[in-house]
Amino acid sequence: MVDTHSTSVLPVPVLLGKAGKGFRGTIVAVGAGVGPSDLEDAEYSDELERRLLEIGFVEGAEIEILHEGLIGGDPIAIRVDDMNVALRRREANAILVRAYPVGPSGKAQG
Amino acid sequence: MSSWPSDAFRFALVGNPNCGKTALFNMLTGKRQKVANYPGVTVESKRGRLITPSGRKMVAIDLPGTYSLRGRSPDEAVTRNAILGKLADESPMDLIVCIADATNLRLSLRLVLELKLTGMPVILALNMVDIAAKRGIEINMKRLSERLGIPVIPTIAVDKGGTAELLAAIDDAAAGENTSSTPTWHEQSADEVRATHLLVNQMIEDCVTIPAGNDVWTRRIDNVLLHPVWGLLVLLLVLFLIFQAVFSWSTPAMDAIKAGFDLAGDYVKSNFPEGMLSSLIADGIIAGVGSVIVFLPQILVLFFFIILLEDFGYMARAAFLMDRIIGGVGLHGRSFIPLLSSFACAIPGIMATRVIDNRRQRLATIMIAPLMTCSARIPVYTLIIAAFVPNTHVFGFVNLQGIVMFGLYAAGIISAFLVAWAFRLFVWSGKSEPFIMELPSYKRPSLRSVGINVLQRAFVFLQRAGTTILSMMILIWFLATVPGAPEGATEPAIHYSFAGMIGHALLPLLAPIGFNWQIAVALIPGMAAREVAVGALATVYALGNDEASLGSTIATHWSLGTALALLAWYVFAPQCASTLSVVRRETNSWQWPLAMFIYLTALAYLAAWIVFHTTLLFT
Numbered sequence: 001m002v003d004t005h006s007t008s009v010l011p012v013p014v015l016l017g018k019a020g021k022g023f024r025g026t027i028v029a030v031g032a033g034v035g036p037s038d039l040e041d042a043e044y045s046d047e048l049e050r051r052l053l054e055i056g057f058v059e060g061a062e063i064e065i066l067h068e069g070l071i072g073g074d075p076i077a078i079r080v081d082d083m084n085v086a087l088r089r090r091e092a093n094a095i096l097v098r099a100y101p102v103g104p105s106g107k108a109q110g
Numbered sequence: 111m112s113s114w115p116s117d118a119f120r121f122a123l124v125g126n127p128n129c130g131k132t133a134l135f136n137m138l139t140g141k142r143q144k145v146a147n148y149p150g151v152t153v154e155s156k157r158g159r160l161i162t163p164s165g166r167k168m169v170a171i172d173l174p175g176t177y178s179l180r181g182r183s184p185d186e187a188v189t190r191n192a193i194l195g196k197l198a199d200e201s202p203m204d205l206i207v208c209i210a211d212a213t214n215l216r217l218s219l220r221l222v223l224e225l226k227l228t229g230m231p232v233i234l235a236l237n238m239v240d241i242a243a244k245r246g247i248e249i250n251m252k253r254l255s256e257r258l259g260i261p262v263i264p265t266i267a268v269d270k271g272g273t274a275e276l277l278a279a280i281d282d283a284a285a286g287e288n289t290s291s292t293p294t295w296h297e298q299s300a301d302e303v304r305a306t307h308l309l310v311n312q313m314i315e316d317c318v319t320i321p322a323g324n325d326v327w328t329r330r331i332d333n334v335l336l337h338p339v340w341g342l343l344v345l346l347l348v349l350f351l352i353f354q355a356v357f358s359w360s361t362p363a364m365d366a367i368k369a370g371f372d373l374a375g376d377y378v379k380s381n382f383p384e385g386m387l388s389s390l391i392a393d394g395i396i397a398g399v400g401s402v403i404v405f406l407p408q409i410l411v412l413f414f415f416i417i418l419l420e421d422f423g424y425m426a427r428a429a430f431l432m433d434r435i436i437g438g439v440g441l442h443g444r445s446f447i448p449l450l451s452s453f454a455c456a457i458p459g460i461m462a463t464r465v466i467d468n469r470r471q472r473l474a475t476i477m478i479a480p481l482m483t484c485s486a487r488i489p490v491y492t493l494i495i496a497a498f499v500p501n502t503h504v505f506g507f508v509n510l511q512g513i514v515m516f517g518l519y520a521a522g523i524i525s526a527f528l529v530a531w532a533f534r535l536f537v538w539s540g541k542s543e544p545f546i547m548e549l550p551s552y553k554r555p556s557l558r559s560v561g562i563n564v565l566q567r568a569f570v571f572l573q574r575a576g577t578t579i580l581s582m583m584i585l586i587w588f589l590a591t592v593p594g595a596p597e598g599a600t601e602p603a604i605h606y607s608f609a610g611m612i613g614h615a616l617l618p619l620l621a622p623i624g625f626n627w628q629i630a631v632a633l634i635p636g637m638a639a640r641e642v643a644v645g646a647l648a649t650v651y652a653l654g655n656d657e658a659s660l661g662s663t664i665a666t667h668w669s670l671g672t673a674l675a676l677l678a679w680y681v682f683a684p685q686c687a688s689t690l691s692v693v694r695r696e697t698n699s700w701q702w703p704l705a706m707f708i709y710l711t712a713l714a715y716l717a718a719w720i721v722f723h724t725t726l727l728f729t
Contacts, residue, residue, distance in 0.1 A: 031300060046300070048544055053303040054177045055546055056217055058310075066329075070338035071434040075443075077336055078547055082320060083214045084328070084549035086430045088437075091544045 003096040017093035030057050034096045036047045056080045119168045119284045122193050126217050127175030128550035130237045133267040133559040135172040181296050194293045202293050205283050206232045212242035215465050226295040231259045231281050239264040242390045246321040254317040268556035273549045291296045298469035313596035328551045335427050360407035371400030391614035398583025401639045408454045413567045419554035434720050439527045440534030452482035456689045468543040474533050483519045486640040497661040498673040513578035521681045582687040588637050610636040624672040624688040637685045678721040684710030
């Protein structure tokens with residue numbers, strides 16, 4: 001996509017598990033249908049969705065990837081609003097995130 | 111203690127992990143605490159008694175930290191049922207005191223709203239308000255209380271701040287106690303959780319001001335401690351220091367305990383008429399209990415560091431750093447600490463697996479914990495290595511005995527990973543469990559609270575290990591003593607005892623791995639605690655207490671193959687009755703300790719066979 005008017009076009013959402021260190025943005029969607037669904041059954045993804053929600057991964061929350069593990073950049077340490085959570089990339093793939101439109105100082109798009 | 115009425119007012123402390131709940135519990139109840147398991151499950155219930163300013167006698171119950179009432183495992187469901195009074199012969203709690211970390215309110219408020227839905231009376235204790243104030247977080251308590259419709263009390267658990275106000279609020283709730291309706295609860299759906307989050311966001315916007323980047327210190331510390339390279343180096347350094355402390359600081363205390371028990375044994379022997387009774391007391395009870403108590407200093411030092419680092423907030427970071435490294439074989443990042451503890455003794459390690467909220471990963475950790483070389487194996491290793499491995503240097507500077515010792519530790523760790531991997535492959539094939547873990551802000555630990563927890567752990571260790579060990583000791587003493595030697599016996603008495611008979615009966619099985627009957631017999635008292643086998647060998651070779659000459663005796667009696675096979679056997683060493691009994695208690699089943707005994711015996715036999723026959727080829 002050619003970005004001609006940068007103020008109105010939002011970055012394309014990505015899976016949190018695929019984002020690199022330093023990524024900042026907001027959560028667009030959590031849970032069922034977000035990540036690669038071929039791996040797990042419905043019961044597992046329902047459980048994962050609720051556990052993610054319960055620890056604060058909810059639509060609209062601001063996130064930032066702070067740290068990565070040594071092997072394969074896994075797991076990742078993420079700031080979710082005001083708290084820090086560790087997550088494996090596998091589980092992070094159930095979360096869809098959108099980077100801030102411009103620069104690191106951009107405001108969250110609730 | 112019996113002066114508390116059975117229908118005393120009871121309140122539960124509920125809160126997220128890391129909210130300072132246990133510190134607050136310790137402040138409210140002091141040392142009047144009792145740790146017990148709920149019947150039939152492994153969830154610990156900590157109860158403490160207290161008297162409120164108005165003189166009411168109450169019982170406080172500390173429940174495991176949770177983000178939700180929705181139990182993910184049968185154990186967690188117990189927490190919920192304890193609150194709701196759905197456990198057998200227990201009524202619902204009279205009050206819930208929800209504890210929130212004032213620096214991290216969001217998830218706590220969601221839990222409060224879920225608790226309120228039960229219809230039970232709830233009080234919110236806003237803990238760590240001092241840290242929140244330092245970070246510039248402003249909370250309008252009055253408005254928050256109005257929005258939630260419940261009392262909100264600021265507290266500072268580490269300094270006892272606010273406990274008087276909290277007790278007063280609890281008193282008020284008790285005074286206004288009406289015959290409340292039966293609490294209700296239903297599992298919240300994902301959309302209900304989302305809706306609650308929205309509600310919480312509105313409340314926070316309304317009542318709380320959070321400055322941007324308020325927790326700079328946690329961020330700065332994490333830049334080092336969670337760094338993929340520096341973080342691991344710091345972790346290694348921390349581990350090194352803990353090991354140094356466990357093995358060197360505790361030595362004087364251990365020597366003193368050992369000397370004390372030896373003195374007590376000698377006293378009994380020289381002051382009681384010689385016979386069965388004096389032998390039972392001195393060789394059975396005193397020596398046996400002493401051989402376990404001697405590990406208490408190591409366990410105290412170990413628990414001190416673990417609890418201190420946990421309260422500081424570092425343990426979650428250690429789990430983060432180790433997760434991928436040990437996660438490949440199906441373990442959880444949090445398996446790391448229990449496995450580490452097992453290098454001192456598997457019993458505290460197995461007890462520490464409670465921090466793993468996933469049942470499968472917890473069981474896998476329990477099953478491999480005995481493969482970590484516990485300190486009870488060191489006397490056996492030292493004896494054999496000193497007798498058979500030349501004290502020379504290879505490549506000019508590496509001590510050969512040291513290499514063998516290191517190899518034995520490494521063999522244990524590698525086997526543990528292989529076993530965990532096999533477990534994942536054959537026992538629990540299929541999906542793995544999610545790894546989702548809060549990395550709490552770093553906090554100044556309260557030494558008082560750490561102290562209370564260390565003593566509590568030590569007490570539970572003595573209670574768990576002590577009761578079983580005492581009965582095992584008496585049984586093993588009986589086997590090794592009865593029947594006594596006949597008139598004109600030429601062999602030491604143990605030769606004629608039941609243990610001797612069992613040892614001789616097992617000989618055909620153990621001969622293929624190079625063991626002689628003396629080893630077979632010594633392995634039986636070794637069931638009580640592994641290092642007891644050294645003393646038993648001395649007895650079998652009729653050396654009495656002269657363990658010093660044991661080395662030269664076995665050096666002339668055993669072949670190299672036998673010695674190395676026994677070392678290999680001890681890497682797996684299934685024979686520790688105390689470990690098996692703690693596994694039974696922690697898993698609440700006979701199936702797991704039995705499986706552990708069988709697989710360890712099989713591996714020990716296999717390893718000893720391979721080592722014995724390989725050595726025969728080369729000698």
